[in-house]
Amino acid sequence: MSVVSITALIILFFLFLFIGVKFSKVSKPKEFLLMGRNIGFWLFFGAYTGAAIGGASTAGFVGYGYNDGYSSMWLIAVSGLTLPIFAFAFAKKLNVFGRINEAYTLPDFLATRYGEKIRILSSFISYLRPVFIAGLQFVALGIVFKVAFGLNMKYGIIISAVLILVYTVTGGQYSAITAQWIQSILQGAGLLIFFGATIFYNGGISASFSNLHKFLSPEKLNAYNTDFSIFTVWIITMGLFYLVDPWLYQWAYMAKSAQTSFDAMVAVSLSSPWGAISFIGGMLIESAAKANIISLPASIQGDQIYLYFITKVIHPAIGLFLLVSFLMTVLSCASSFLLNGATLMYNDFLKKTKITQKYDHIKISRIAVIVTTLFGIATALWVPFLIPLWIIGQGLAVSGLLVPVFAAWFWKRGTSRGAYYSLISGLISSFVFSLFAWYRKGSPNAIVGGFHFVHIGLFVSLIFMVFISYIDQQEPDEIVNKTLWKEIPWV
Amino acid sequence: MGLKKIIRLFFGELKITKKVGWIIIFILFVLYYIFFLGNMIGAMIYLLIYSLPLIWLATIIGGTIEIIKIMKEHNKKGG
Numbered sequence: 248m249s250v251v252s253i254t255a256l257i258i259l260f261f262l263f264l265f266i267g268v269k270f271s272k273v274s275k276p277k278e279f280l281l282m283g284r285n286i287g288f289w290l291f292f293g294a295y296t297g298a299a300i301g302g303a304s305t306a307g308f309v310g311y312g313y314n315d316g317y318s319s320m321w322l323i324a325v326s327g328l329t330l331p332i333f334a335f336a337f338a339k340k341l342n343v344f345g346r347i348n349e350a351y352t353l354p355d356f357l358a359t360r361y362g363e364k365i366r367i368l369s370s371f372i373s374y375l376r377p378v379f380i381a382g383l384q385f386v387a388l389g390i391v392f393k394v395a396f397g398l399n400m401k402y403g404i405i406i407s408a409v410l411i412l413v414y415t416v417t418g419g420q421y422s423a424i425t426a427q428w429i430q431s432i433l434q435g436a437g438l439l440i441f442f443g444a445t446i447f448y449n450g451g452i453s454a455s456f457s458n459l460h461k462f463l464s465p466e467k468l469n470a471y472n473t474d475f476s477i478f479t480v481w482i483i484t485m486g487l488f489y490l491v492d493p494w495l496y497q498w499a500y501m502a503k504s505a506q507t508s509f510d511a512m513v514a515v516s517l518s519s520p521w522g523a524i525s526f527i528g529g530m531l532i533e534s535a536a537k538a539n540i541i542s543l544p545a546s547i548q549g550d551q552i553y554l555y556f557i558t559k560v561i562h563p564a565i566g567l568f569l570l571v572s573f574l575m576t577v578l579s580c581a582s583s584f585l586l587n588g589a590t591l592m593y594n595d596f597l598k599k600t601k602i603t604q605k606y607d608h609i610k611i612s613r614i615a616v617i618v619t620t621l622f623g624i625a626t627a628l629w630v631p632f633l634i635p636l637w638i639i640g641q642g643l644a645v646s647g648l649l650v651p652v653f654a655a656w657f658w659k660r661g662t663s664r665g666a667y668y669s670l671i672s673g674l675i676s677s678f679v680f681s682l683f684a685w686y687r688k689g690s691p692n693a694i695v696g697g698f699h700f701v702h703i704g705l706f707v708s709l710i711f712m713v714f715i716s717y718i719d720q721q722e723p724d725e726i727v728n729k730t731l732w733k734e735i736p737w738v
Numbered sequence: 739m740g741l742k743k744i745i746r747l748f749f750g751e752l753k754i755t756k757k758v759g760w761i762i763i764f765i766l767f768v769l770y771y772i773f774f775l776g777n778m779i780g781a782m783i784y785l786l787i788y789s790l791p792l793i794w795l796a797t798i799i800g801g802t803i804e805i806i807k808i809m810k811e812h813n814k815k816g817g
Contacts (some may be wrong), residue, residue, distance in 0.1 A: 290801025
């Protein structure tokens with residue numbers, strides 16, 4: 248099995264490398280980092296779906312389905328509802344804004360409205376998430392290499408990071424997006440086969456349905472079996488977050504037209520049903536195990552179930568394909584977030600330094616990819632508690648960015664000073680509360696006194712934005728209107 | 739005969755207009771949320787198993803055509 252899967256991986260790696268080399272001759276950073284603002288609908292749709300569903304969203308969601316049942320699907324149902332809202336409200340306008348202002352990142356949007364002072368901090372917050380996510384994907388790849396090939400996890404992490412780096416650093420976003428599309432095709436096939444296998448072990452679709460009702464508790468079949476406080480956290484971190492997601496802003500800038508940006512953003516809400524496969528698959532594995540059709544180790548953790556199922560339960564040949572497809576799932580997510588991180592690093596940090604006197608901008612973009620990969624490797628190898636840190640990173644981003652970004656879109660009265668202090672206060676208050684929750688309940692994500700850290704961060708951020716903006720004088724229309732929603736043309 | 743021509747031969751003639759595409763996406767999306775919010779897991783399984791392969795197939799066809807186009811454009815630009 249190892250020889251066949253390694254051969255398959257080598258073939259795929261050379262395919263991605265070929266794509267990277269094919270697209271290696273680019274002359275402008277916007278070509279290298281934004282694919283020349285030229286992504287068509289299907290490429291956008293495929294690559295986005297591939298990138299949005301990562302290792303955690305496959306193995307992790309199977310575990311959620313297994314442990315918590317149908318209600319855990321809110322995690323993706325919420326984001327599936329937010330994406331069309333993002334599409335209708337912002338997709339077209341952001342694409343137009345990006346072209347008018349040569350914007351690459353979300354901090355570009357904020358700096359256009361509030362000045363350069365806000366750029367570094369907002370970029371730093373935006374940068375944490377892609378680095379943590381890339382680190383998580385490297386860890387996932389390290390685990391797969393360990394489980395499937397018996398390779399030391401450290402080597403697995405480094406090898407996988409180097410593989411991704413080689414084809415992303417050569418062709419940039421062109422090769423990343425094209426490779427993500429290919430990966431998403433394999434990933435989709437893998438998810439469909441996995442889903443089919445879970446149904447097969449339950450004896451077909453009708454039998455699956457009756458097994459779920461026979462062997463799972465009624466709570467696990469109830470979508471509303473969730474705590475209200477946790478539900479609001481999902482609404483904020485998996486829903487509202489996408490309205491200020493730096494990664495999503497970059498996708499909107501990359502689309503070949505405002506219409507493509509809109510169309511693709513609406514369509515990618517269908518990545519939510521793709522994610523649903525993992526949750527329901529987890530539930531079906533539980534029902535098959537309880538029906539004694541398959542056996543699982545008694546001590547197995549939720550997030551280990553997917554890998555156990557594909558390596559130990561199903562036919563080895565199918566398992567081999569699913570393993571390769573799982574690797575593609577992880578690769579596509581990692582390469583997309585590496586490029587997102589590299590774009591932030593190039594545009595908001597390196598471009599502003601003296602390094603531009605020494606190297607051309609394509610070289611600097613490539614340096615940004617390498618540095619971001621190194622950060623990803625470092626977090627994967629040396630940072631403990633990577634999942635809690637990722638949760639904190641995502642929560643900090645929404646706590647700090649949501650109010651200033653929305654004010655830039657919709658509130659004429661908002662001022663630069665108000666936005667700056669709103670960002671800082673949101674960050675500090677949510678960070679402090681997350682540490683408090685970690686200390687009190689063992690997880691930064693825990694609810695303390697009915698509140699999650701993003702509740703606190705958002706509330707404080709809003710208070711500072713409104714209060715300081717009303718103290719300050721209103722800023723001139725020619726600056727305010729640059730990001731004001733109603734002033735940005737639709738096409 | 740190029741890959742693009744073969745794809746057009748088989749799928750181009752179907753004339754699935756953009757409007758029809760949007761109606762399909764809209765129906766899928768609405769059914770997905772009805773089945774989720776209505777705790778209809780059996781119906782959800784049917785929906786996923788029958789609709790996602792079609793979306794998967796459409797992604798392959800549409801993406802292949804676009805990649806070929808981008809590669810050609812890139813070659814023309816001297817890349």
